[in-house]
Amino acid sequence: MFLSSRRLGRLFLGVSAVAAASLSLAGDQARVASIPTPSGWRQHDVHRPKPTVVEPAEWSLAAPAPKDAVVLFDGRNLDAWQTEAGGPAGWTVADGALVVKPGTGAIRTKESFGDVQIHLEWASPNPPRGKGQDRGNSGLFLMGAFELQVIDSYQADTYADGMAGALYGQYPPLYNATRPPGAWQAYDVAFRAPRFSPDGALREPARVTAFLNGVLVQDNEAPVGGTSWLEAVAYEPGVSTGPIELQDHSHPVKFRNIWLRKLPERRLPTEAERQEPKLIALAPADLDALAGSYLEKQGEHPLKIVVTRQDDHLLMKLPFRATPLRVVPVSPLHFVLPYTDGGLVFEKDAQGRPASVELTIGDGSPRPLQRVEE
CATH class of the missing domain: 2.40.128.50 (Lipocalin)
Structure with a gap:
């Protein structure tokens, strides 16, 4: 997890009213902060139970994308990507893989998306270096706001809500299904964008279902807001589309075979129907x-x-x-x-x-x- 200056600014401008209201005075009692998360755990609590380790089955990676997919990276170029500021993406393409170039910043798709099915394959550096969050760290951001953590969690220790498969800072993965450093791993994600009323009020939160290496790690979870660091951030009113973003966390993580499918809204019947x-x-x-x-x-x-x-x-x-x-x-x-x-x-x-x-x-x-x- 790493916050760009843009996202950090949004953090301080959009602090959740739930979090702000959690501090209160009661007579002469000391100020006590409630925990503004549905789980009741504080973000990055080292005492939060770690998920059970499972060994994923051997299965085929680099499978071709469906015919109706939007191919974001097929091993050849960065035509679908740009920097957060809209400039040319500065990462490296080598041996059919997209490699983070540390220090160049995150890259994001030129196109914005709402409800999607995403397939993405990634590999952490081998040999591994560092520990905790400083170990093969990157991230997949849905709508540029909701992070599915990419990190080396194979026989490596870090807080539960920062492991691979976590919705960063909110929901740990149900299982630790990671492969060893250097091995290709796969995310398959179903994402439902948040819904808003005409006045911009949140009507339905976003929903994320994710499989890591074929193992369910997020089961229709509802992020409490955009991914943040240290404090809750409210949903951006009325925003229901955004780019797919990959994070630069100063580690040369590799990506390949990135594609998505736009998912349709279920149509309600007309009065005649x-x-x-x-x-x-x-x-x-x-x-x-x-x-x-x-x-x-x-x-x-x-x-x-x-x-x-x-x-x-x-x-x-x-x-x-x-x-x-x-x-x-x-x-x-x-x-x-x-x-x-x-x-x-x-x-x-x-x-x-x-x-x-x-x-x-x-x-x-x-x-x-x-x-x-x-």
């Missing part, structure tokens, strides 16, 4: 007449459903569900599932008695079932 069923009211006697058992007459494992009345609707009991499903009437013989595209359509015989029913779910073919007496 909602298709909310218009319900009708049926007399209890009409509902009671439809109740009974219905059996499929074909198939190796024929389906049987049991229909009963409850108040102003019917219940459909399927053999593989512990509880029955409610079906509501949209016509005297047509009943639909309130939450699923499907339902029951009854048919009557020549005497006007319910004789069969068709069960439909989604785009599946209707399944005819005949009424049986029991």
Whole structure:
């Protein structure tokens, strides 16, 4: 972890109101600072439990990017990258790897992104030098704000929230799944950007799920704010996109095979697409007449459903569900599932008695079932 002058300035300008409000006076009592983190641990607490060490399985690295991926580094050039100030990226490209050039500063993508899936491979220097945070240190910053730590944590000691796989200063990795120094390692990350109300107020925090060398190390965690050092920093109001940034922490860490996929927002249905069923009211006697058992007459494992009345609707009991499903009437013989595209359509015989029913779910073919007496 290292803070650029820009990020350090943002630290002091954007200190979380939660943190600022945590200092209070109570009568003549001394001032006591609460811990402004959901976990209850102070940042970089050396007593915080270390994650269990696991040995990741041997698996293929340097796999080609999906066809729809945005390739950020393919081993050839730094065309997708620039300095924080917008100048040419000053890192080195050698033997198909992107290598931190200590002292040149962080590099970031020219393009900004929101929700993404990211793949990135990295290797810490070998032989290793230093200890604690001064050992193969770099970082992957999502939206230029949320750091997934890159560091040599293989048989090396540092505070839990600063290990490889950590959301730096906030969430330690669930496991220490690092490989030895010099070995290529891989991050696969799903990132959901924060959501804001029209007035800029935070509506949903960012979310990070991350795998290190195929091992889950962050499980849908919500950063309390942007990555900071020593104190909490609030979300930047209304900001939901930003660059991918790689950190210069004075160590020649290597990167390769960096790509991402932009993730779509789930589309809500339009008013015309909602298709909310218009319900009708049926007399209890009409509902009671439809109740009974219905059996499929074909198939190796024929389906049987049991229909009963409850108040102003019917219940459909399927053999593989512990509880029955409610079906509501949209016509005297047509009943639909309130939450699923499907339902029951009854048919009557020549005497006007319910004789069969068709069960439909989604785009599946209707399944005819005949009424049986029991």
